Amino acid sequence: MNPTDLPADVVQAATTEDLLSAVRAIAQGPLALRAQAIDEGAYPEDILRQLAATGAMGAHIDRPGQPGSYMATIAAMAEAGKVCGATAFMMWCQSVCALYMDASGNPALTGERLSAHLAGQTLGGTGLSNPMKSFAQIESFLLKATPTEGGYLINGTLPWVSNLAGSHYFGAIASVAGETGQEVMFILRCDAPGVTLKGCPKFSGMEGTGTYAVQCKDLFIGADDIVANPARPYIRNIRAAFVMLQCGIAAGIAQGAIDSMWAVEEPLGHVNQFLDDRPDQLQAELDDLLARVTALAQTPYDSSNEFFIDVLNARIDGGELCLRATNSALMHQGARGYLMQSDVQRRVREAQFVAIVTPAIKHLRKEVASLCAEDMPA
Amino acid sequence: MTPQPAGEAPFLKYICNACGLIYDEAKGDPDSGLAPGTRFADIPDDWECPLCAVTKTDFSPYTPPDLGKLRAAAPGGARPTPKKGKAGVVIVGGGRAGWQMAQAIRDTDADLPITLVTACNGDVYDKPLLSVALSRQLPLDKLVRESGTQAATRLGVRLLSQTQATRICTRTNALSTTRGNQPFDELVLAHGAQVALPPCLPPELCWRVNHLEAYLKFRAAIAEKPQHIAIVGAGLIGCELANDLALAGHRVTLLDPMPTPLARWPETEAGAPVLAAWKTLPITFVGGVTIAHVKAQATDGTSLRVVTTTCGQRIEADQVLAATGLATPQRLASSAGLAWHNGIAVDASTLATSHPHIHALGDCITIDGQASRYIEPISRQAATIAAKLAARRRGAPATECPLRYEVRAAVVRVKTTSCPLTLH
Numbered sequence: 001m002n003p004t005d006l007p008a009d010v011v012q013a014a015t016t017e018d019l020l021s022a023v024r025a026i027a028q029g030p031l032a033l034r035a036q037a038i039d040e041g042a043y044p045e046d047i048l049r050q051l052a053a054t055g056a057m058g059a060h061i062d063r064p065g066q067p068g069s070y071m072a073t074i075a076a077m078a079e080a081g082k083v084c085g086a087t088a089f090m091m092w093c094q095s096v097c098a099l100y101m102d103a104s105g106n107p108a109l110t111g112e113r114l115s116a117h118l119a120g121q122t123l124g125g126t127g128l129s130n131p132m133k134s135f136a137q138i139e140s141f142l143l144k145a146t147p148t149e150g151g152y153l154i155n156g157t158l159p160w161v162s163n164l165a166g167s168h169y170f171g172a173i174a175s176v177a178g179e180t181g182q183e184v185m186f187i188l189r190c191d192a193p194g195v196t197l198k199g200c201p202k203f204s205g206m207e208g209t210g211t212y213a214v215q216c217k218d219l220f221i222g223a224d225d226i227v228a229n230p231a232r233p234y235i236r237n238i239r240a241a242f243v244m245l246q247c248g249i250a251a252g253i254a255q256g257a258i259d260s261m262w263a264v265e266e267p268l269g270h271v272n273q274f275l276d277d278r279p280d281q282l283q284a285e286l287d288d289l290l291a292r293v294t295a296l297a298q299t300p301y302d303s304s305n306e307f308f309i310d311v312l313n314a315r316i317d318g319g320e321l322c323l324r325a326t327n328s329a330l331m332h333q334g335a336r337g338y339l340m341q342s343d344v345q346r347r348v349r350e351a352q353f354v355a356i357v358t359p360a361i362k363h364l365r366k367e368v369a370s371l372c373a374e375d376m377p378a
Numbered sequence: 379m380t381p382q383p384a385g386e387a388p389f390l391k392y393i394c395n396a397c398g399l400i401y402d403e404a405k406g407d408p409d410s411g412l413a414p415g416t417r418f419a420d421i422p423d424d425w426e427c428p429l430c431a432v433t434k435t436d437f438s439p440y441t442p443p444d445l446g447k448l449r450a451a452a453p454g455g456a457r458p459t460p461k462k463g464k465a466g467v468v469i470v471g472g473g474r475a476g477w478q479m480a481q482a483i484r485d486t487d488a489d490l491p492i493t494l495v496t497a498c499n500g501d502v503y504d505k506p507l508l509s510v511a512l513s514r515q516l517p518l519d520k521l522v523r524e525s526g527t528q529a530a531t532r533l534g535v536r537l538l539s540q541t542q543a544t545r546i547c548t549r550t551n552a553l554s555t556t557r558g559n560q561p562f563d564e565l566v567l568a569h570g571a572q573v574a575l576p577p578c579l580p581p582e583l584c585w586r587v588n589h590l591e592a593y594l595k596f597r598a599a600i601a602e603k604p605q606h607i608a609i610v611g612a613g614l615i616g617c618e619l620a621n622d623l624a625l626a627g628h629r630v631t632l633l634d635p636m637p638t639p640l641a642r643w644p645e646t647e648a649g650a651p652v653l654a655a656w657k658t659l660p661i662t663f664v665g666g667v668t669i670a671h672v673k674a675q676a677t678d679g680t681s682l683r684v685v686t687t688t689c690g691q692r693i694e695a696d697q698v699l700a701a702t703g704l705a706t707p708q709r710l711a712s713s714a715g716l717a718w719h720n721g722i723a724v725d726a727s728t729l730a731t732s733h734p735h736i737h738a739l740g741d742c743i744t745i746d747g748q749a750s751r752y753i754e755p756i757s758r759q760a761a762t763i764a765a766k767l768a769a770r771r772r773g774a775p776a777t778e779c780p781l782r783y784e785v786r787a788a789v790v791r792v793k794t795t796s797c798p799l800t801l802h
Contacts, residue, residue: 142436159432198431288547313554376592377582377599
């Protein structure tokens with residue numbers, strides 16, 4: 001299927017079912033043909049634009065007359081993730097960037113810029129890996145903001161920001177120089193003066209995710225690009241939504257793995273019956289997890305610790321299920337799944353990515369532990 | 379690699395804070411023009427990490443780890459994770475109820491895998507001693523009778539300490555913890571209760587001493603000099619702690635909504651004798667008051683707590699301690715959909731929760747809606763559960779309970795040493 005053959009009516013599907021079938025048409029058509037190439041390094045900008053045009057990366061954003069549905073965005077991500085985990089990850093980048101802009105309350109970000117973003121006319125990502133780890137006291141802030149007239153000057157280098165290209169942008173956080181515990185969040189435009197994108201060393205998979213190190217030298221950020229200042233209260237309000245959306249990547253990869261087990265059931269079922277983690281068991285676990293995520297997705301902006309622990313647990317379970325399902329799929333497929341061209345071995349690496357991308361399983365557990373700890377006088 | 383030039387400082391290593399790449403001065407970074415032997419200080423500012431492109435300001439000095447030392451520092455007693463189908467019993471809670479449960483199960487079966495998950499380090503101690511530790515001058519390092527690791531080794535228990543249990547999945551019989559999912563054949567909840575803090579008492583300003591770790595922190599905070607301590611709640615624990623702190627030379631203001639202390643036991647009329655006995659102690663009882671708020675106030679470099687009552691009284695104290703009663707945390711029970719009645723509702727004679735493979739004991743349970751948060755019932759509860767699980771492993775019906783638990787009226791001895799009391 002040629003991407004240009006797509007029917008015109010896929011644009012901004014009206015219902016979740018319409019949305020999912022539009023996404024499925026792209027995923028199983030042009031995306032399936034490109035999944036291997038994306039894994040090896042081809043950034044699928046055209047496919048991402050098509051997916052965004054269906055509304056897949058904006059279904060969670062409230063629009064006039066149509067309340068947002070986090071589950072619709074998660075399900076759309078999963079639909080693509082069955083075929084290509086890297087694409088599901090980039091859909092998350094675009095979706096979470098939409099969340100940043102929408103929740104900013106900054107008219108310069110929520111107006112035309114958000115509309116263009118939701119329609120896929122422009123693409124963006126998220127550079128919150130380092131700040132999230134800084135808030136959790138795992139790393140220190142890599143970007144520094146120095147107040148200047150009308151805004152801030154940003155300096156420093158963020159490694160490994162995804163879904164980027166020359167004219168793209170992403171949500172970033174810098175610590176404000178001289179102000180301990182004070183951070184500012186903003187949209188960083190890759191083509192702004194002072195910004196350089198640097199290629200990354202080769203990863204073992206998911207190479208076509210438009211991932212770069214971003215160097216900032218006296219990058220000026222003005223009022224139009226500010227997402228939140230201070231950043232911490234804002235992050236508290238969107239943290240659950242941020243993590244919850246990632247469940248779509250995990251669900252897609254796990255579902256793809258389970259489907260690949262069924263695919264060999266006829267010829268290999270007589271031996272596969274002796275394996276752990278059979279597809280029906282894994283499907284039951286995945287369905288249970290999706291039922292939990294569906295319930296959580298009703299209140300994505302609940303900022304309570306109790307709710308966030310539930311979301312973190314769902315994300316942990318998604319990462320772990322991905323690892324088990326993709327490994328089991330390889331056991332089920334045997335040598336044919338181990339071929340370099342096989343989607344089965346590619347999914348093992350995609351699942352490993354889900355387990356280590358920020359917040360990684362270990363970070364999630366650390367965060368749960370710290371949220372559970374009793375607050376006591378210092 | 380360049381050999382160390384004679385008489386010069388040894389070559390050092392630096393680690394990239396972003397990606398973990400190690401810059402070794404001996405090796406340099408020839409690909410970007412840094413010859414072997416290039417000192418970190420001599421690297422130009424525009425040099426980039428060859429892996430992730432941050433600059434040298436995001437590097438810090440690096441000392442390679444000593445593996446032998448790290449291995450030696452690991453806590454002993456690690457045991458292999460049970461294999462599939464042999465999950466055994468998982469116990470949540472490392473207080474008296476958790477350890478009594480482990481002991482009782484081990485007494486019935488020498489080989490059954492037992493995993494004990496606890497948010498603290500699992501050290502074994504007598505909680506009632508926390509109410510008299512000051513006046514009896516008990517050394518703090520002697521409060522622990524046996525470390526968690528020692529108890530685990532003695533009982534052949536796999537101990538997951540400093541581990542939070544956050545969810546029970548009854549579809550897979552697994553407990554989600556911050557150290558991974560723990561499958562179970564049988565689950566026993568012994569996680570206790572927490573001080574129920576009303577919204578007027580902010581947790582970051584008010585001590586609660588319901589377990590040893592919190593008690594030790596509180597003791598550290600009052601160690602330097604006598605303090606004025608406001609205790610909110612004049613029940614059993616509030617009175618015992620007020621008594622103990624006052625005997626140790628601290629000034630105590632004890633606040634309660636009731637007009638006398640220990641008002642929960644009206645027929646005993648314990649309040650008047652306690653107040654009489656306290657006449658010689660620096661304890662001020664302020665009854666019939668409700669706290670409006672507690673705030674921090676910094677004066678002359680010291681931080682005070684200001685307790686304000688709804689009737690406008692204002693008490694300045696060095697510390698505020700809440701003894702406002704206990705409540706069972708709901709997270710685990712509600713994740714498993716367990717019946718709840720002011721706590722985890724259990725059967726009065728079998729201590730089964732509403733799930734056949736989950737039992738519970740100690741401070742977290744209620745029987746007919748009543749909690750009984752005392753020491754005495756715990757060992758009898760543990761024996762009942764252990765006997766029931768042993769019978770079940772021998773093939774008895776799931777509901778068979780060879781040693782039924784008996785609810786007895788609690789006799790409470792109040793360790794107010796200035797006026798020891800027994801409450802019925």
